[in-house]
Amino acid sequence: MTMQITTPAPHAPAIPGRGRLRPLGQDDVRITGGFWGERQEINGRNTLAHIGGRLESEGWLPNFDLAAAGTLPAGRRGREFSDSETYKYLEALAWEIGRTDDPDLDKTFRAVVARVAAAQDPDGYLNTNFGRPGQEPRWSNLEWGHELYCLGHLFQAAVARERTRPGSDDGLLAVARAAADLVCAEFGADGRPAICGHAEVEVGLAELSRVTGDERYLEQARLFIERHGQGTLRDIEWGREYYQDDVSVRDAEVLRGHAVRANYLAAGSVDVAVESRDEDLLNALRRQWSRTVARRTYITGGQGSHHQDEAFGFDWELPPDRAYSETCAGVGSIMFSWRMLLNDGDPRYADLIERTLYNVVATSPSADGRAFFYANTLHQREPGSPVDPSATSPRAGSALRAPWFDVSCCPPNVARTLASLDAYVATVDDTGVQLHQYVPASIETTLPDGRAVAFDVETEYPRDGRVRVVARSEGEWTLGLRVPSWASDATLRIDPVTGTGEERRVSPGQVEVSRAFAVGDAVVLDLPMHPRFTRPDARIDAIRSAVAVERGPEVLALESVDFGTDVSDAVVDVSTAPVDRDGRVWVRVARRPATGTEWPYREGSAEPVRDTVDVPLVAYHEWGERGPSTMRVWIPSAE
């Protein structure tokens, strides 16, 4: 069952021309508080200003002024891809303006756009790092130059603005179109048969095509996607899989290579496959998603176990202590999964999105939104050193959040995701509305056949497992609710406005309530929020015989600030279930007797473990907030 979509575009980041589900945008869904509402607040209040300030002080935004003044390359600062951070910042601003209608942010947005526009060459080319005397020529370094990657982010920013402020006179869409036209001329069917070393332009072009109706952009995205795997980029230390130029998207069995590149390419490939009704390509992407989730994804939803090349490892290669799990890879994974969800309607995609939101996206920013994890380790073996809030970190991996990085892709990626999060909550199809993420929200929309639907979502999820959907409009429609895969004993109740209904068990997957709703009718989903031990597939060598503790969608962690000593010495007693007490989750843990001065490989069996104590865990997304600490998600078990 596939729906043709003809109604006006919602204010949302990905709007396929067809698919089982249609996204609801910021115009239809408003997050009204709770876990994510607070984070959106902090993002809007602190993070955006923090990013804007850093773009100025690091010189990355001033690079555009130097370009406009014609004085480059003198004075250019930042890495070759620094333009892209400005574009992601613009995208984040566009969504935030869409969400809040903040006039100051709109002024900021327009001012930044003007500086970007002034830097564009007359033929549409736009990059502060290439093409001028004293710089490398345009497109001369497709492996590492990131020119098309940067433009992809420019396109996504322009799309965000056009979706939220259609026909705005700020000029960003024209800048994007001029650049896209140049890309089509340069890299079209009759142009260079080349691709960019970092995928992103594909998803940007596909979305730009959707927003403008210009089919050339979609065709160009298709060309770039089909060219992956032809080996047009040169072999490097990590092989061409680093940039997904080893195997065609159509033939690949699994995501591989650089995890951000892989996910961005997959997201763009879904867009192209959907628009061109390419079932073969979609099947390839389904296969890749499944195997990647089954074998190459951390319990947090994080992806990528190699620091060196920021890449996926092989199947089952998921060391928690060397988890790279780049924040941007989490964002990319959400982009990929969301597009698959819209097309297929399978709640597994929303399950992964939820997991990744709570345990990667929420983990990256500090409580005040002014410091970030770039990489998200699952096991910190030595505590870090306090971070100077004015510093710029040369390190991607760290034990404490840093205010900024030499490569600072993650902060604006988190910002644009949080600012657009309302658009990942719910969808519609011919029958009604589907809720994919549980947040306090106000939702008002029109179904394809014209039926108006309005309701509120009331919940303190994930602190509490109750989700109450209360109708604010009258009428018959179907409410779809996702029961997460971990919710093995969830219950559902329909409370008519006049009373209380019967509770019934619902299984993980999608549950549907078809009803002639009266105003005030409530559907109550109760998700089981008791903490639980989770065990890994024994093929994941690095965590064999260890358990994690989860509670709802949150992965928990043991920190040395709670344990009192190095978490290396912890052994968990799995015969005692973890318990909720005083607002925290506690486990029974023993300290292994200290050794470690001898050769550590011996005949004979393990030493005994005694003297357990109860220790509270912390939500993984909150770890590292109380100063330097060691930390582990997977705790060895004494079974």
Place this chain on the structure above:
Amino acid sequence: MTMQITTPAPHAPAIPGRGRLRPLGQDDVRITGGFWGERQEINGRNTLAHIGGRLESEGWLPNFDLAAAGTLPAGRRGREFSDSETYKYLEALAWEIGRTDDPDLDKTFRAVVARVAAAQDPDGYLNTNFGRPGQEPRWSNLEWGHELYCLGHLFQAAVARERTRPGSDDGLLAVARAAADLVCAEFGADGRPAICGHAEVEVGLAELSRVTGDERYLEQARLFIERHGQGTLRDIEWGREYYQDDVSVRDAEVLRGHAVRANYLAAGSVDVAVESRDEDLLNALRRQWSRTVARRTYITGGQGSHHQDEAFGFDWELPPDRAYSETCAGVGSIMFSWRMLLNDGDPRYADLIERTLYNVVATSPSADGRAFFYANTLHQREPGSPVDPSATSPRAGSALRAPWFDVSCCPPNVARTLASLDAYVATVDDTGVQLHQYVPASIETTLPDGRAVAFDVETEYPRDGRVRVVARSEGEWTLGLRVPSWASDATLRIDPVTGTGEERRVSPGQVEVSRAFAVGDAVVLDLPMHPRFTRPDARIDAIRSAVAVERGPEVLALESVDFGTDVSDAVVDVSTAPVDRDGRVWVRVARRPATGTEWPYREGSAEPVRDTVDVPLVAYHEWGERGPSTMRVWIPSAE
């Protein structure tokens, strides 16, 4: 008990001025065959020619000709440190000439020295990559320039030549001294307070001081060592620990950062500490050695678990599938341990050397000595692709040995180690001779008090555990034999020439036989060679609940070419001991039922394992010789 050494220097790579043990060189020890004799043969016959050919064809040796012709930087090829490979090649040639007296190799050696000497600047500076118009200035990039590192290898080459051919007229020692004099002038107490980003010049200078008697070189080595930890090198992504500039050598608790740099620095530090009677520094090095071996060393003796920065990880961070275990780090570890052994006499140092020789140094070269592992993983998750013998690999990590690398430090490092291996077999002290490694050998030396000692070592170790030491001279002296730490039920027997003695149990450590030897008297050590399961300390998360199989000093591995399917699916039955059968070691292994299409983290317990089969293992140093294969050293156990 410390011995002052005054007799002429043996033909050996490290000759401290004092210490409990004095090395015997190539002049006293001759390996006559067996495991290492074969490898020395192949090294001399194939590897040296292979390296020489590659140095020519890659342009790294011709760079010296371009320098001499004054045409650089035009045409320079190779990385900034490529000069060092020529120096290590020279060192390997010097030892091989010392070992075999081969006149063709001597011609080659002289020809290469002449080309190197012609490239030296009049003031002693020698580097093809710096200092000319169009190149970066001398010493302008101490973090990455490797100029002093290269000179350290030049010094080691000159030392090898002077020890094996004292007073040779080839000119290498003069080249080295001129360069060393320049280093002392530039970096002396009144010069730049700087260090090189890659340690090596320290050990080179210390040895050059020993061979020339010039105390300035020792003092310069001491200065460089004391300057580590002062932060004179800039902070980088991986921190200053990468080049051991984070903490002083004296204060450090453990080896850390880049594993080759760390070991080279430690080796040089032992040299300086010994010569300057610096017990404080020696204690620091003992402490670092112990903790590094207890917590940061693979079962193979390999060191370094980070690919990105080729570095040690934190304590217990020893993932087998991401073992970097660079071959050069193994060589560096042997340099460090050997120096500690000479000073302290503790057989633990020789234990680690043996382990590293059999499982890192022997693993790197292929059977024909013309291809190499650079990194030595302990778990290969996907089979590699056949390697073109004419290619140069851009990759350090690989599933198959490669003929050459863009960074090709490892092949000449293996070559110089194999060519000088006779000098790591035995030592003397006031009482007699100590055997540290068991190889068929002929040994003839003079004790400090003038007693002549001659004997043969007869053994097929490690194929067989019997080591027979047969006296070829008459006289009273003490034979020291190392009983490896794994040899928990070794026996010793003294067979006088006239009969057979009583067998007695000997414990791991050092066993001594003091005797008035008659010609033909034999001391027979029987080491237990039954294969054994070895279990890791449970803190090494990545191999928890797994076992390795060892036999004597050899670590064994399971290869998919024997298992018939991916080694990820193997579970070993530890209730059945591994057995020797038909010349191979067999274990009982089950195949875990295939899964892997679902989310791999679940409540509930592990799936059962059934249907075991007996599978033969392969010596780890032989893995990858039968074509593409997956491989693992640590096999999950079903306990």
